[in-house]
Amino acid sequence: xxxxxxxxxxxxxxxxxxxxxxxxxxxxxxxxxxxxxxxxxxxxxxxxxxxxxxxxxxxxxxxxxxxxxxxxxxxxxxxxxxxxxxxxxxxxxxxxxxxxxxxxxxxxxxxxxxxxxxxxxxxxxxxxxxxxxxxxxxxxxxxxxxxxxxxxxxxxxxxxxxxxxxxxxxxxxxxxxxxxxxxx
Numbered sequence: 001x002x003x004x005x006x007x008x009x010x011x012x013x014x015x016x017x018x019x020x021x022x023x024x025x026x027x028x029x030x031x032x033x034x035x036x037x038x039x040x041x042x043x044x045x046x047x048x049x050x051x052x053x054x055x056x057x058x059x060x061x062x063x064x065x066x067x068x069x070x071x072x073x074x075x076x077x078x079x080x081x082x083x084x085x086x087x088x089x090x091x092x093x094x095x096x097x098x099x100x101x102x103x104x105x106x107x108x109x110x111x112x113x114x115x116x117x118x119x120x121x122x123x124x125x126x127x128x129x130x131x132x133x134x135x136x137x138x139x140x141x142x143x144x145x146x147x148x149x150x151x152x153x154x155x156x157x158x159x160x161x162x163x164x165x166x167x168x169x170x171x172x173x174x175x176x177x178x179x180x181x182x183x184x
Contacts, residue, residue: 043170046160047125051116053157054132058112061086061105082109094142104142111135119164122173129165133158 059075061082066075082090082105089105090096096104111131118128136158140146146154169175 040171043164043167044122044172047119047122047164047169047173050132050157050160050164051120053153054112054135055116055120058109058116061109061112077113080110080113082106093145095144096138096142108135108139122169122175123178125169125173125175126165129161133161133165136161 056075059077062077062079063081063083064075064077066073068074086109087102087105090108091101094101094104094108096108099107112135115128115132115135118124119132136154140151140154
């Protein structure tokens with residue numbers, strides 16, 4: 001009968017581990033280096049995803065213009081002021097707690113148009129993520145007719161904002177560049 005030590009030290013076992021161990025270590029190191037290279041891109045894409053959703057929503061609340069470049073249409077706000085339709089929605093459809101409907105319309109529109117720009121650029125990112133995280137919760141609470149798909153979207157946005165808030169903006173951000181410049 002073979003003991004555990006004898007089995008582990010047998011030539012067949014030693015040669016298998018001797019051959020595969022370094023390969024597995026190299027593969028693991030390569031995996032971690034690749035993940036480290038992709039982390040800033042993932043951080044940026046998370047910020048972009050949420051910023052695009054909120055900014056697009058803000059555009060629907062204002063008078064906006066658009067232009068076409070290389071077959072893709074880009075929209076931009078002509079003003080930060082909400083439209084009459086937006087005021088009506090905030091008065092009858094959205095029930096923002098503790099705020100008059102007109103003030104909620106102004107604040108909601110400004111939040112959706114301004115903070116996504118900061119989030120996208122990575123400037124004051126954690127503060128923008130915090131405000132948008134709270135804004136996202138208020139939006140869910142204020143609209144009781146939100147369907148399951150809409151709730152799922154808000155949950156994803158909330159999770160991405162929470163990750164950005166806790167993890168920071170990453171290396172592809174103005175915050176990172178400013179931090180490096182200050183530390184010089």
